Amino acid sequence: MSESRLPTPHYLIDKSRLLPNLEKMAWLRETSGAKSLLALKCFAIWSVFDFMAEYMDGTTSSSLYEVRLGREKFPGETHAYSVAWADHEIDEVVGHCDKIIFNTLGQLQRFDAASRAKVRGLRVNPGVSSSSFDLADPARPFSRLGEHDPVAIERALGEIGDISGFMFHNNCENGRLERFGEMLDHIEQRFGHLIRRMDWISLGGGIAFTHPDYPLAAFAERLKRFAGEYGVQVYLEPGEAAVANSTTLEVTVLDTLHNGKDLAIVDSSIEAHMLDLLVYRYSGRIEPNQGPHEWMVCGKSCLAGDIVGEFRFDQPLEVGDRLSIEDAAAYTMVKKNWFNGVKMPAIAVRELDGQVRLVRDFGYQDFASALS
Amino acid sequence: MSESRLPTPHYLIDKSRLLPNLEKMAWLRETSGAKSLLALKCFAIWSVFDFMAEYMDGTTSSSLYEVRLGREKFPGETHAYSVAWADHEIDEVVGHCDKIIFNTLGQLQRFDAASRAKVRGLRVNPGVSSSSFDLADPARPFSRLGEHDPVAIERALGEIGDISGFMFHNNCENGRLERFGEMLDHIEQRFGHLIRRMDWISLGGGIAFTHPDYPLAAFAERLKRFAGEYGVQVYLEPGEAAVANSTTLEVTVLDTLHNGKDLAIVDSSIEAHMLDLLVYRYSGRIEPNQGPHEWMVCGKSCLAGDIVGEFRFDQPLEVGDRLSIEDAAAYTMVKKNWFNGVKMPAIAVRELDGQVRLVRDFGYQDFASALS
Numbered sequence: 001m002s003e004s005r006l007p008t009p010h011y012l013i014d015k016s017r018l019l020p021n022l023e024k025m026a027w028l029r030e031t032s033g034a035k036s037l038l039a040l041k042c043f044a045i046w047s048v049f050d051f052m053a054e055y056m057d058g059t060t061s062s063s064l065y066e067v068r069l070g071r072e073k074f075p076g077e078t079h080a081y082s083v084a085w086a087d088h089e090i091d092e093v094v095g096h097c098d099k100i101i102f103n104t105l106g107q108l109q110r111f112d113a114a115s116r117a118k119v120r121g122l123r124v125n126p127g128v129s130s131s132s133f134d135l136a137d138p139a140r141p142f143s144r145l146g147e148h149d150p151v152a153i154e155r156a157l158g159e160i161g162d163i164s165g166f167m168f169h170n171n172c173e174n175g176r177l178e179r180f181g182e183m184l185d186h187i188e189q190r191f192g193h194l195i196r197r198m199d200w201i202s203l204g205g206g207i208a209f210t211h212p213d214y215p216l217a218a219f220a221e222r223l224k225r226f227a228g229e230y231g232v233q234v235y236l237e238p239g240e241a242a243v244a245n246s247t248t249l250e251v252t253v254l255d256t257l258h259n260g261k262d263l264a265i266v267d268s269s270i271e272a273h274m275l276d277l278l279v280y281r282y283s284g285r286i287e288p289n290q291g292p293h294e295w296m297v298c299g300k301s302c303l304a305g306d307i308v309g310e311f312r313f314d315q316p317l318e319v320g321d322r323l324s325i326e327d328a329a330a331y332t333m334v335k336k337n338w339f340n341g342v343k344m345p346a347i348a349v350r351e352l353d354g355q356v357r358l359v360r361d362f363g364y365q366d367f368a369s370a371l372s
Numbered sequence: 373m374s375e376s377r378l379p380t381p382h383y384l385i386d387k388s389r390l391l392p393n394l395e396k397m398a399w400l401r402e403t404s405g406a407k408s409l410l411a412l413k414c415f416a417i418w419s420v421f422d423f424m425a426e427y428m429d430g431t432t433s434s435s436l437y438e439v440r441l442g443r444e445k446f447p448g449e450t451h452a453y454s455v456a457w458a459d460h461e462i463d464e465v466v467g468h469c470d471k472i473i474f475n476t477l478g479q480l481q482r483f484d485a486a487s488r489a490k491v492r493g494l495r496v497n498p499g500v501s502s503s504s505f506d507l508a509d510p511a512r513p514f515s516r517l518g519e520h521d522p523v524a525i526e527r528a529l530g531e532i533g534d535i536s537g538f539m540f541h542n543n544c545e546n547g548r549l550e551r552f553g554e555m556l557d558h559i560e561q562r563f564g565h566l567i568r569r570m571d572w573i574s575l576g577g578g579i580a581f582t583h584p585d586y587p588l589a590a591f592a593e594r595l596k597r598f599a600g601e602y603g604v605q606v607y608l609e610p611g612e613a614a615v616a617n618s619t620t621l622e623v624t625v626l627d628t629l630h631n632g633k634d635l636a637i638v639d640s641s642i643e644a645h646m647l648d649l650l651v652y653r654y655s656g657r658i659e660p661n662q663g664p665h666e667w668m669v670c671g672k673s674c675l676a677g678d679i680v681g682e683f684r685f686d687q688p689l690e691v692g693d694r695l696s697i698e699d700a701a702a703y704t705m706v707k708k709n710w711f712n713g714v715k716m717p718a719i720a721v722r723e724l725d726g727q728v729r730l731v732r733d734f735g736y737q738d739f740a741s742a743l744s
Binding site for chain 1 (some may be wrong): 711
């Protein structure tokens, strides 16, 4: 259970738990040359950007607002990518970024003149992925994510020119280096002749290389070999790998029920505060998850399926108990919403000296002004 | 396609399309005596509350913030319900509401003294529902939504007293009066002897009684019979029924792809702006959905499954085309979020005279301050 004494609910980002991930990314750059850019779509709490920037090389993005946030708040390189840019935003995007990556040749052509002053890249879809969820699979049938056809890409390179890099993003929660390697082999086979003409290649995110069990040295070796073979600067775009295991959602038990099972209702909601548990039907994680008492921990929204998961405890839960839900950094705060008007969790940072600092709280006025 | 010339994306609430729902609720009250309270969890755009309040009787809620919004913005009765109240909020809840409804006997006991000044009710779970989605089924196994056992409820009524109403909420997108009637029969059978001791009964939301095909007169008759039999004031808590078919999400095509299918990418995202399409794997709706050209309309987030649906058009879609996604009122604006930093849709109201009025826009500062 939590040591933070701030009122619940709040997300608690612990710098000492963030640090091992950051050190691995710095080590990887040192060893392989690959640079790591934080994927803001996954985590965008700018209060810890200065800290992260000591170990990482910049940010990548999915929209104008993310590009701008990366430029304003995160020292280092700012990569601009979006599935589609709008006419009215392209000049601002170009103004904020170091590199701009287009999702399609159509977008590249449309914004050719507007983007010429910047280093430019193209997203390429290799048609393979590591995703087990159709929803999140960039290589799903009819995927709109990137250009698929090497012939069309080669033709366009001749016509447009000034494309110096590709972005491949086809991993998704991939914890197996072997699978990563197979897919990189496939990419080299299909697109190697084009990669050779590039200066830089982003291999995207979704690679769980900061996990304690991941063979990091072998991964570094594979990246270094790839970079050497093609003469390219490699980028990675870690989201979850950058922030894994660093953050908890701190909650309090508001009610207990005994209803065939023992249930505890807490002052949060998965739909509002940890949306992926709902979308992907995951269970949350509460540690150490040991003891004789099994409880279902539920959110307080009206949703019947607002369930964090079932966990074991030493003692029966009681009203007022505090619980820490793990893995609360990736794709949580960036998706939080005001469903049911449930109090949005505050955001707090535990500094390396153990002090907990509240960086943002949300109240009724935030709720009312999110509507109108 | 849209007539509104505001920049996209924006939600467009059309009062002339809201009106038929409102008139049906007013007619239902006139005919059956049943009052309708807007369920703020579904729709909470307070810019149109004064208009809705001419036809409805007040609001019901799922949290302190919704109670307060109902009290401050919606003329009429304010019902306070939440799956669980916290100690620190109960006094404020009681201060804002006309009635307070507890989810469990445990919560009622805990806040017995704090809530005595108000009309009080208890949520009762009849163990049957009309939901076809486990996620949204209040009668799912081990449901935490309400008290299940008539014996325990009767015992508590003797001990605590001062409970004058029950809330049953077991319908969910129920468009069949027959099914509603069967479930109400079941409720009467199991809980009739307790209902007889009450002054008011809420039958919750989830009843599609404003739909053009719904047998509204027979529904009114059934409600009137129930109210007469037990001598109770009946409440309904429409959410979707109150706002169905009133609102569109106005978007613009940013890119087109031809990728085995014809794809159009628009300046919105289902995960960020119409979340239920993702959670429940629904297709969106674009009218008239006729013509020789079939296109898949996709959002611009990084999510591979960010797909509004496949629709037919008279002409091939082109960059710059405006589209109107229907059914964009219920459970959309209350759940919108900043995923991917995609521009949050503005909120606009089309008045009865046809004038479109922008009531809220969202920009970069809103995005950045939602993080920290």
